[in-house]
Amino acid sequence: MSFTVAIDGPAAAGKGTISKAVARHFNFGHLDTGLLYRAVGARMLDGVEPVAAAKALDARDLDRTDLRSAEVAQAASKVAVIAEVRAALVDFQRAFARRSGGAVLDGRDIGTVICPEAEVKLFVTASAEVRAQRRFLELADSGTTYEAVLADVRARDERDMTRAEAPLKPADDAVTIDTSALSIEEAVAQAIAVIEARQQG
Ligand code: DC
Numbered sequence: 001m002s003f004t005v006a007i008d009g010p011a012a013a014g015k016g017t018i019s020k021a022v023a024r025h026f027n028f029g030h031l032d033t034g035l036l037y038r039a040v041g042a043r044m045l046d047g048v049e050p051v052a053a054a055k056a057l058d059a060r061d062l063d064r065t066d067l068r069s070a071e072v073a074q075a076a077s078k079v080a081v082i083a084e085v086r087a088a089l090v091d092f093q094r095a096f097a098r099r100s101g102g103a104v105l106d107g108r109d110i111g112t113v114i115c116p117e118a119e120v121k122l123f124v125t126a127s128a129e130v131r132a133q134r135r136f137l138e139l140a141d142s143g144t145t146y147e148a149v150l151a152d153v154r155a156r157d158e159r160d161m162t163r164a165e166a167p168l169k170p171a172d173d174a175v176t177i178d179t180s181a182l183s184i185e186e187a188v189a190q191a192i193a194v195i196e197a198r199q200q201g
Helices: 015-026 034-045 050-055 059-065 070-079 083-097 112-114 128-138 147-161 185-199
Strands: 002-010 027-030 103-107 120-125 177-178
Touching: 002 015, 002 112, 015 027, 015 103, 015 120, 015 185, 027 083, 034 050, 034 059, 034 070, 034 083, 050 070, 050 083, 070 147, 083 103, 083 112, 103 112, 112 120, 120 185, 128 147, 177 185
Parallel strands: 002 103, 002 120, 027 103, 120 177
Antiparallel strands: none
């Protein structure tokens, strides 16, 4: 039996943390779809044309150690505006969503475009300032400043929300979790409660 949990939201809102915790709690598979776009972005930085990179993407590309860098994040956000890049990644994501035993997919367009039939849709968000502060603490040793991280977060939000193709926005039937003032445990508990309510019909 398949059961799909779609988790969308902007960068550094807590999607990844919540998705991993939810997948562990329910013993569902987890796909961080941002990694697919990051892998294509990294290939573009290597000099490969992005549509060709998306069509040729393979598992090894997802194991690269540079996928979490700020440079690759910006490249990912840039390749993500290209309709043919997005189209090349659809089948893989949909197949994962329908795997038996349940699946959590997190990204920007999972509830709106990839899995409009998902059993549960969550939109995980937080203010840009809170998200930048969290990302800044994660990057503490890298010599960057809070202002630079905030500018990066805003630039990525702007690009992700205003693109023509699958822009970041909550699905009409998504439940929004604003994590600005929540601990990780509180945010995870809210997500689990929504999923349990849906499982019980
Ligand atoms: O979630 P992330 O920060 O790893 O995502 C990197 C970029 O990839 C993000 O800025 C937009 C793009 N992305 C997307 O367009 N659609 C998705 N489902 C996931 C990510």
